[in-house]
Amino acid sequence: MCGICCSVTLSIEHGKYDFLHKNLLHNLKRRGPNSSQQVLKTDIDYHCLFSGHVLHLRGLLTPQPIEDEKGNVFLWNGEIFGGIFVGTEDNDTQIMFNHLSSFNKESEILSLFSSVHGPWAFIYYQASSNCVWFGRDYFGRRSLLWHFSNTEKGFCLASVGTKAAGVVNEWQEVPACGIFKIDLKSSSISKHMVLTLYPWKYISKENTVEEVDKSLDQIPGDLPKFVSVELNEARLCLKTPVVPLNTKFRKDTFTSDHSSHIPATIENLQVFLKDEHMKKTVHQLIHVLSEAVKKRVLCLSRTESVSLNDDHSKASAKKANIAILFSGGIDSMVIASLADRHVPFDEPIDLLNVAFMTKEKVGHATFTNKSDKLKKHLQENIKRLDITTDNIQDQNFNVPDRLTGRAGLKELKAINPLRMWNFVEINVSLEELQRMRQHQISHLVQPLDTVLDDSIGCAVWFASRGVGCAMKEDKMKPYQSSAKVVLTGIGADEQLAGYSRHRVRFKTHGLEGLSKELEMELGRISSRNLGRDDRVISDHGKEARFPFLDENVVSFLNSLSILEKADLTLPRGIGEKLILRLAALELGLTASTVLPKRAMQFGSKIAKLENNNEKASDKCSRLQELSSE
Structure with missing residues (x-):
């Protein structure tokens, strides 16, 4: 994980335009605490200031930006999990730069980025062409923002923005629709900046012109007048790293009689595993997802492990x-x-x-779901695992996710009692929420600005900070997580019909409508979720990793029929994410396999903490007030 930034000033005879406000540098350094440096490239028509801030995770620490003898400069915020060989002791930044420095053709650059499996955002200055290349991976798993000066003097690219005074235009997320190139010399001379786009496309399709043109639809419509975006003249493209979504419906997919009346129980879920095809598919998912998790937990430097002969206290x-x-x-x-x-x-x-502090100590009544059936189902699962509200240390934080989290801890301990599971209880008061939102979180959430973005952004920021209490020596003690890698489950709901809106779509438009909805979900995940989550988690000098968005996992799930992944004729707790629930059963999990989907903002109780009358899609007044300060 890194904080990367490039500030470009055109028409330098008018004087330097200072994009790198001290607040921006501060925010970038929080992302990359292990190394910070800058490189300035000057030309008669422009100058570029490159700023790199590194979080060291694997291989040799490689300070950024890196520069070669040709004058090329590279900033890389990514992880190579496949597609390009990276040795155990190698640094992927250096490997990517070595490739780029040897290229002379645009097609070679596109081939390189088409090959990378893993999250990335990059900025590359190609000295021979006076061009800056930049972009994000296909899913947009790494944040990259752009900001154009309102005086036609230049632009800035950065992992995170700032609320600095004097910056008039808002930052925007760079669309994850391909990679871009800007000819700096031409832009300076013409006083017009053309962003040349090299979009993603499925190589297997015969006629891709129409699909490629649709990439321009993702470009913001409110760019300054002196900025335009055009497809590259040669119509060169990046190869999409995943297979297209399967929209065919298998007629022989296993279904059970009277499915809508089946209660959401483990016993009823187990029935689906009696079907040989379903069981085989489930095990394929376990394999591909296990490999995705493996890459993400092993790709980092570790201190030498304790030997088998050492006692448990050392471990x-x-x-x-x-x-x-x-x-x-x-x-x-x-x-x-x-x-x-x-x-x-x-x-x-x-x-x-x-967990966010509830207004009342109300025991199980904290389950305030509109559906009584859902509330009852949640309570039954908690009861089954003998998790009561009495053993919650502070009743003010007796929220749904705390109860299910403790229940989940019991299940994991049953699977592997020898593993040390640190269940970190992170309790947030209204006072602390408001203070840290104003001090740190608001600029991370932006340019997103809805109530939902505020709720999730704040919840993820406090969770990933990892400051709370954990059970140590049979006592709850203050604890701060030292982990630099944070795994998150985002991507599962989008691919496996986990949201309530998927049921609405299915009821009104059937399988075809659901298929289109799922295709849309994955297509917009970069702008809806991932940039925000990357900025929020990385603010702690930690890296977010997304196993469900591994290219092989997405390709596998895309290859399946919708009914092999979810069956929304079944009740909540079974039908949504059906294949994942069956995988959980095969992994030895129990009551958690039939827990209905509960969004983080409701499970943690942040959603109704400050204003009960807001809708998720409303503009968040708290973010807007702060952004104007």
């Missing part, structure tokens, strides 16, 4: 390298159980569980 003194955003729901439970397979046996795993 218990070790610090966790891996943390999981953990609610006890199906997504985080599956990730935790798979991480347990691959994280060294003597290394703890931190389970980060966030």
